[in-house]
Amino acid sequence: MSAELWKKVKHFVGMPLEEAEYEEEMTTAPQLPQLEPLPEEPVSARFSRRQRQERVSGSNLNNIIGLNSALTQSEMLIVEPKSFEEALEVVESLRVRKAVIVNLSSLEPEAAQRLIDFVAGATHALDGHQQRVGDGIFLFSPSNVVINSLGAESWLNKDAKDLFYRIG
Template sequence: MAFKLVDKVLSFMGFEEEVVEEEEKRARDEIVEEQPWQRKKEKDRGAVLSLHAQRQVRVVVVEPRAFDEVQGIADNLKNRRPVIVNLEQAEPDLAKRIVDFISGATYALNGSLQKVGSGIFLFVPNNMDIASDLKDPQKEKGIFTWMRS
């Protein structure tokens, strides 16, 4: 009778359910042990794959001569390929239009760009970062050049 009183107190406090859940869990574990084919499936589901598998990155280098070629450049960015655009030989108006279009596409894809040289730009998709040690002459001059001593 004392055992029933303790059970009632434990059930009132909410401890009895845990004991029942543990017993049910043990019963389920015994059933799983009786069926070895289920253990094999659980092992197969636990396969670990490396997320940092290195794959070769292909960099696309283009020298567009017409504005019609920019869609192909944007498609390369959509396919997560970095693109180097050489506009040294292009006319200034055409070069500006090309850079504007590809910059917009890069922005829409959350990518980034870097001016590498005079008329040479690097556009990368959002899965890559640009690490650069190039010095920007505008940044060195500063906004208020008259404040320099």
């Protein structure tokens, strides 16, 4: 009786009355032939990375010149600012990788100090270098230009408080 009740429930739900039971046939993958490992080449027969690249390119790699070294040309700008507003010109020159010599002889001491503080801060932010060349004359360079001085020993012997620039 329960089997008949089960058939009626299946019919009501919409399931097929008779389901054929199928056995899933287990299929086995075709056997692949066993491959033998390749014989190991002697170390002397192997090519180095450079030899492989030369074989592929067909030319020697010694004639390649780096793009940066071929195209870069150092440029230096000399500025004698008349007002603090010209500090932006100095910073913009540093940003485009030009070294700048700033002569502050035309500025009042307060404006000169303010300009030097601003440009020194910008130079530091751009990972550049700075050096006092003379009274009121400063050299600022971008990170790709290193400043070497013959009198560098005198800078190394100063206290940290004496390394800040003072105008006047």
